[in-house]
Amino acid sequence: MRIEDLKLFTIVVKLGSFTAAATALDLPRANVSRRIGELEKSLNAQLFFRTTRQLRLTQHGEAYYHELLTVLEGFEQAKNKLHDIDDKPVGKVKVGFLPESDEALQPILARFQEQYPDIELDLRFTNNYVTDIYSQGLDFAIHGGRILDSGFIARRLLSLGRCMYASPEYIEKNGMPKTLDELREHQCICYRWPDGTLDDCWDLLTETIKVSGRFSSNHMGFVRRAIIGGQGIGFLPPLFAFNAIESEGLVRILPQYQSKTEDVWLIYPDRRGISLPTRLLIDFLVKEVPKLATLS
Known part of the structure; x- marks a missing residue:
């Protein structure tokens, strides 16, 4: 009986299926099923009721699972102590x-x-x-x-808040907006949220500004690259454009306006x-x- 198989058992319980556990651990499903079967054989007890639709714990499996969580916690703490002593995690x-x-x-x-x-x-x-x-x-x-x-x-x-950015090339070609009213006249690049909503209303601390443009994407990487490429002004967290900001490949627009965080x-x-x-x-x-x- 291996510690890895005991941990595997607890993951199967948490995820509810052999397939989900195999996906989470990057293992073949057959490997997971075989190891759980071997664990049951070594314990001489059935841990799961298996049907085509669901996997659920037997009475033995339920009791074993809850006791095992405490045992595995103690094992992990003991292992951590050894690594603490060796100072080589x-x-x-x-x-x-x-x-x-x-x-x-x-x-x-x-x-x-x-x-x-x-x-x-x-x-x-x-x-x-x-x-x-x-x-x-x-x-x-x-x-x-x-x-x-x-x-x-x-x-x-x-x-973290979000800031309005444009590339130096965009500013040179289209000018730097000095007010929010001027921003409405510019091409803006908008992110599309996972639920399909277009983020074309940019929330600032003092007001919300409605923008428009010809480019949107549900992938923040495309939004970032489009801003860097001079296609328009974007509204994104600085964390997502770190290198371009550091290298001055992006210029902050209307820095006097703070966004909600x-x-x-x-x-x-x-x-x-x-x-x-x-x-x-x-x-x-x-x-x-x-x-x-x-x-x-």
């Missing part, structure tokens, strides 16, 4: 990041791996932490905006059984990410 951390936040976060992650060279990072971009934490088997995720599920542990990292959170499902590499990365991000607030 080893392991893998699977993390969900906001799309297009890579420019700002990649240097932070590089510094982390310089400090902890034996920790492997598996990075996944995610738009929905509620489903992706379990479906992709993430140790934690970074989320911007309102917390959608109180069943998770959330640690606030920073608050949104909180950025670090979210994970449970404190129990958290690995040392995961804890170290969480602590590192909690320390380093707030420094990005100076961008806005």
Whole structure:
């Protein structure tokens, strides 16, 4: 009986199917099914009722699952103590990041791996932490905006607003808007939210400005590149255009206007059984990410 198989059992329970667990762990479904079968054989007990439509715990499986969570937590804490003594943490951390936040976060992650060279990072971009934490088997995720599920542990990292930007080429060709009324006469590049809503009403602290343009996208990367390419003025978080702002490839428009802000959170499902590499990365991000607030 291996610790990895016990952990696999708890993941199958949390996700509700062998297929979901296989997807989260990047394993073949047959591998998951075989290992759970071997675990049941070694325990001489049936852990799941299997039907074509659902997978649910037997009475033995239910009791075993709840006791096992405590055992695995103790095992993880004991392993962490050994690594603390050796001062050489080893392991893998699977993390969900906001799309297009890579420019700002990649240097932070590089510094982390310089400090902890034996920790492997598996990075996944995610738009929905509620489903992706379990479906992709993430140790934690970074989320911007309102917390959608109180069943998770959330640690606030920073608050970021959005700013209006254009490329120097666009400004040279079309002029710099001096007022919000002038902004209405310019081509603006708008993001389309996942629900299909077009973000053409830009929320500022003092008012909301309605803009128009010929280009929109539901991918923030396209929006960013279109602004850099001189197609129009955009409204985006500085975090998503870090390099272009640093290199002056983007110029801030109407800087006297401040936008409303949104909180950025670090979210994970449970404190129990958290690995040392995961804890170290969480602590590192909690320390380093707030420094990005100076961008806005």
